[in-house]
Amino acid sequence: MGGFAVVLALAEFLAAVDPAPLAFKDFFRPDAGRLQPSERLLALDGQRVRIQGFMARMEDGPAGAFYLASHPVNCDEGGAGTGDLPPDAVLVTVPWAAGVEIPFLAGPREVVGVLHLGAATRPDGTPARIRIVLDSPTAKSEGGKVP
Amino acid sequence: MIVHPRILRLAAVVAGALLSLPAFGAPTQVTLVPPSGARFLEGQRFDVRVEGLGAGPFTATLSVDGQPVAFTSGVQNTSTTDGISPTGWGGFNLRAHAFRKPGLHTLTATFADSTGSVSVTSTVQVLGVAGEHGGGEARNVIILLGDGMGGSHRTAARIVMYGVSGGDPNGRLEMDAFPGLGLVSTHSLNSIITDSAPGMACYSTGNHANNNQEGVYPAHVTSPFFQPRVEYMGEYLHRAKGTSLGIVTTADVEDATPAANAVHTGNRNAGTGIVDQYLDESANNGLTVLLGGGRRWFLPATQFGSSRGTATDYAGLPSDLISRWKLPAGAAGAADPNRDLIADFKGAGFTYVEDASGLKGLASSPPRKLLGLFGYGNMNVALDKVAKRRGTPLADGTYVVDHYHAPDQPMLDEMAEVALGVLSKNHKGFVLLIEGAHIDKQSHLMDADRAVGETLEFDRAVGVARRFADSNEGTVVVVLADHECSGFSLIGALTGGVAAARALPSDAATLDPATTPARQKAAGTYDAAGFPRYTFLADGYPATMDVDGKVLVGYGASGDRYETWLSKPLPVVDSLLPDVIKAELKAKTYGSEPIQRVSDANGFYLRGNVTGGQAVHTAADIPISAYSSGSDAWREFVGIQTNTDVFFKLMRAVLAR
Numbered sequence: 001m002g003g004f005a006v007v008l009a010l011a012e013f014l015a016a017v018d019p020a021p022l023a024f025k026d027f028f029r030p031d032a033g034r035l036q037p038s039e040r041l042l043a044l045d046g047q048r049v050r051i052q053g054f055m056a057r058m059e060d061g062p063a064g065a066f067y068l069a070s071h072p073v074n075c076d077e078g079g080a081g082t083g084d085l086p087p088d089a090v091l092v093t094v095p096w097a098a099g100v101e102i103p104f105l106a107g108p109r110e111v112v113g114v115l116h117l118g119a120a121t122r123p124d125g126t127p128a129r130i131r132i133v134l135d136s137p138t139a140k141s142e143g144g145k146v147p
Numbered sequence: 148m149i150v151h152p153r154i155l156r157l158a159a160v161v162a163g164a165l166l167s168l169p170a171f172g173a174p175t176q177v178t179l180v181p182p183s184g185a186r187f188l189e190g191q192r193f194d195v196r197v198e199g200l201g202a203g204p205f206t207a208t209l210s211v212d213g214q215p216v217a218f219t220s221g222v223q224n225t226s227t228t229d230g231i232s233p234t235g236w237g238g239f240n241l242r243a244h245a246f247r248k249p250g251l252h253t254l255t256a257t258f259a260d261s262t263g264s265v266s267v268t269s270t271v272q273v274l275g276v277a278g279e280h281g282g283g284e285a286r287n288v289i290i291l292l293g294d295g296m297g298g299s300h301r302t303a304a305r306i307v308m309y310g311v312s313g314g315d316p317n318g319r320l321e322m323d324a325f326p327g328l329g330l331v332s333t334h335s336l337n338s339i340i341t342d343s344a345p346g347m348a349c350y351s352t353g354n355h356a357n358n359n360q361e362g363v364y365p366a367h368v369t370s371p372f373f374q375p376r377v378e379y380m381g382e383y384l385h386r387a388k389g390t391s392l393g394i395v396t397t398a399d400v401e402d403a404t405p406a407a408n409a410v411h412t413g414n415r416n417a418g419t420g421i422v423d424q425y426l427d428e429s430a431n432n433g434l435t436v437l438l439g440g441g442r443r444w445f446l447p448a449t450q451f452g453s454s455r456g457t458a459t460d461y462a463g464l465p466s467d468l469i470s471r472w473k474l475p476a477g478a479a480g481a482a483d484p485n486r487d488l489i490a491d492f493k494g495a496g497f498t499y500v501e502d503a504s505g506l507k508g509l510a511s512s513p514p515r516k517l518l519g520l521f522g523y524g525n526m527n528v529a530l531d532k533v534a535k536r537r538g539t540p541l542a543d544g545t546y547v548v549d550h551y552h553a554p555d556q557p558m559l560d561e562m563a564e565v566a567l568g569v570l571s572k573n574h575k576g577f578v579l580l581i582e583g584a585h586i587d588k589q590s591h592l593m594d595a596d597r598a599v600g601e602t603l604e605f606d607r608a609v610g611v612a613r614r615f616a617d618s619n620e621g622t623v624v625v626v627l628a629d630h631e632c633s634g635f636s637l638i639g640a641l642t643g644g645v646a647a648a649r650a651l652p653s654d655a656a657t658l659d660p661a662t663t664p665a666r667q668k669a670a671g672t673y674d675a676a677g678f679p680r681y682t683f684l685a686d687g688y689p690a691t692m693d694v695d696g697k698v699l700v701g702y703g704a705s706g707d708r709y710e711t712w713l714s715k716p717l718p719v720v721d722s723l724l725p726d727v728i729k730a731e732l733k734a735k736t737y738g739s740e741p742i743q744r745v746s747d748a749n750g751f752y753l754r755g756n757v758t759g760g761q762a763v764h765t766a767a768d769i770p771i772s773a774y775s776s777g778s779d780a781w782r783e784f785v786g787i788q789t790n791t792d793v794f795f796k797l798m799r800a801v802l803a804r
Contacts, residue, residue: 076591083399083524
């Protein structure tokens, strides 16, 4: 578990170069009643981005992924446990950890990866409209290519 | 306590023995539901299913009280049987059966595959509608469920709200004033520890269910929505008396407690299907009011904020289920992630609101039907909603409710008030669930201040229900919980003051048992606890939870945590400055500690009793408080009872002849 955390932290650290900065406050148009994606968010679809937030601690978290939220959040139980997530929470997929429970890391995190927008459902049924596929630990050594 | 004859227990033991004696080579895991010991009200509908695992083709027979009865689905001598059993399984169903005659009834089934046959028996009890204290005078049922609320939650809320002088509380909560006080055991069908799905369903069906399941019996079928059903209170009374159903919660309406009043599923997480069924089967339960969070499930998947997806939906309810339960053809379901469910609710005559202002506008002229979705997921907790109303932001100037894109959320008592205005239009009566959901959720998270705040909010809704009952004779009100959460315990009060507690050096590294952390010393017990005093503002909530001498809470079913005793300024205490983050990453300051609120980083470490990082539900009995106007129905709830008893007592209050 500890080793896994180190790998995750290393991935975040090594990949934190060049990607476009993105902030949670930039996700949606502030003038819209319902959640309407901002032009900036739409423009970054498919691009490498860097975003800062907090890993949501979940009693029943998604395998091979975690949610990144704008502030610390705890989600209890199944079902509406995900209802404790703010609607702008980002599903961060860890490609090299498919099927593995990602250990919780407290405190602020910086995540770098490729942003994907649009309706999608993970194999475990977890829906997410805003997703980031985390850079692999080797992304930097490969010249920053998108994995 | 309602009848629990020893003979029924004996029958259950005998049936269990029969189950355990399959013939050599016969199919395995042969099961008959309802299980032995199940109880029904006369006329209450339920599904019967016999299933087993083996080598097809399969055959089965069923007899009820010795008389052969035909299944409504399941083709004999095939491997596919009812078409909803997984590969290798055979299943045969009798949908929507009911007994009219009170007493014990015996269901006997045989199940055979190509290798042999197994016989199984289930003895169930049917209760008449006559109660010990009469009944039948009530037409309205209000169930106020403080999720996870044990006796200590109530005590904590009372102390915070009123204080104690000379050994006596200075005041009583609304729920304290109810005359009928009892205890309820909260076990589920498959564990001494229930979760909220069977925890609520036992009150609304009179039957136990497995954890994570609501309104169904356990079964091996290809969709959790195909599992054998048992009729809800709302369905029964709508069918029998034309009542309406109301559901009001501070949770996502997909959550287990609200759904376990109207939705039949073996998977409490199947949100898309759950919210679809609210509407698609509303003709069978009279759903008239649905208020809470969970807008995410009602938005088409093409919209941001939507959680709809096929993986959490269902399609093609079995035809015998539809016909026997007299569901409309449109209730079969469809994999429709792009469904605009809000539009469909509106099309069915519901007025839709999504903020407190909109809800308030309906108070003087309640609509015929009402849907209110005040957040994308769970609504926010009372103290965070109040902070926005007061204009007291977090240190960074922001508000929690704004982070959730739900800046104008109603309080639970405001929702209850409008819901009662809508439901009381039906002179045939109604069933209303009002849930204070976050008492449980905040107890899971070991956030004592927010859990107490939720209990205060919930108690204000209790007051709304009480006043309604007083002005609407024929109303029975019960206040209870589905289970206790966290082993919530009042252990004392803070000594030395809040300012001193904030200034204490970090205890985080104090792990040597020989060293007492400073914050542990600050916990005043016995005489040192004294009499905590909180100041309340005009909105009915404490000015602050961090008062000198504040109430301290421990947790008997805890997860790991760092304890500071101070309120958690959730959500943000650390800035997100990139330099800070880089420094933290380099130093691995925020490594893989199992649990740690950022705001609790200086607290003293308490290893939990359980793994998983959160406190858990307990098997402790929970208090029930009952009140009734125009009848003595409240007397039925005095004493100790099982959770399923509550269903029968409420039903008798309405139906007894």
